[in-house]
Amino acid sequence: GAVVSQHPSRVICKSGTSVKIECRSLDFQATTMFWYRQFPKKSLMLMATSNEGSKATYEQGVEKDKFLINHASLTLSTLTVTSAHPEDSSFYICSARDRLAGGETQYFGPGTRLLVL
Amino acid sequence: GEDVEQSLFLSVREGDSSVINCTYTDSSSTYLYWYKQEPGAGLQLLTYIFSNMDMKQDQRLTVLLNKKDKHLSLRIADTQTGDSAIYFCAEVKAAGNKLTFGGGTRVLVKP
Numbered sequence: 001g002a003v004v005s006q007h008p009s010r011v012i013c014k015s016g017t018s019v020k021i022e023c024r025s026l027d028f029q030a031t032t033m034f035w036y037r038q039f040p041k042k043s044l045m046l047m048a049t050s051n052e053g054s055k056a057t058y059e060q061g062v063e064k065d066k067f068l069i070n071h072a073s074l075t076l077s078t079l080t081v082t083s084a085h086p087e088d089s090s091f092y093i094c095s096a097r098d099r100l101a102g103g104e105t106q107y108f109g110p111g112t113r114l115l116v117l
Numbered sequence: 118g119e120d121v122e123q124s125l126f127l128s129v130r131e132g133d134s135s136v137i138n139c140t141y142t143d144s145s146s147t148y149l150y151w152y153k154q155e156p157g158a159g160l161q162l163l164t165y166i167f168s169n170m171d172m173k174q175d176q177r178l179t180v181l182l183n184k185k186d187k188h189l190s191l192r193i194a195d196t197q198t199g200d201s202a203i204y205f206c207a208e209v210k211a212a213g214n215k216l217t218f219g220g221g222t223r224v225l226v227k228p
Contacts, residue, residue: 034215097214107162108152
């Protein structure tokens with residue numbers, strides 16, 4: 001099946017620093033990638049939809065200046081948490097749609113656990 | 118209420134069948150999915166069903182869709198300890214490509 005990777009798998013940073021998380025589709029091209037946030041024992045909350053070559057579409061309540069998304073190629077999207085604070089600590093998961101496969105199947109990455117001290 | 122709802126918890130004995138239920142509100146949903154999440158991991162796509170289907174079977178997994186009642190279920194036959202995880206149902210609406218997830222059902226398989 002289609003594989004999506006994320007890097008890093010976990011990161012610990014100091015408050016005020018910025019953290020970049022990468023999401024890659026390894027064996028398919030993804031014109032659309034999605035970024036989710038998951039709190040402990042909760043469901044996934046869609047943060048934004050990342051489209052290759054254009055600006056991301058953010059969900060209501062998600063600060064676009066806080067969570068910068070870049071989708072520079074068909075296999076890579078990045079999420080940068082700027083000036084991170086402890087309340088940004090969470091599990092961030094990306095997913096990608098295979099543009100050639102058709103349908104609506106999204107393949108998920110393994111997630112990145114962010115801890116802001 | 119929430120767009121997609123699931124019960125929180127299911128306990129089942131090893132070897133028995135598990136049935137996880139999900140209800141949704143949007144009749145324009147085109148695809149419905151079941152994902153599995155193990156602790157500390159991402160989501161693994163288990164199966165999906167197109168909205169014009171009633172049933173889909175894939176090895177130990179059987180998905181039933183009652184479109185009239187907007188009810189989706191996942192049956193796992195011969196449940197194993199490795200099936201212990203959180204299971205999410207999700208839908209894609211006809212108007213867009215965003216997944217809407219249920220809250221997840223935590224399945225605990227007891228030996």
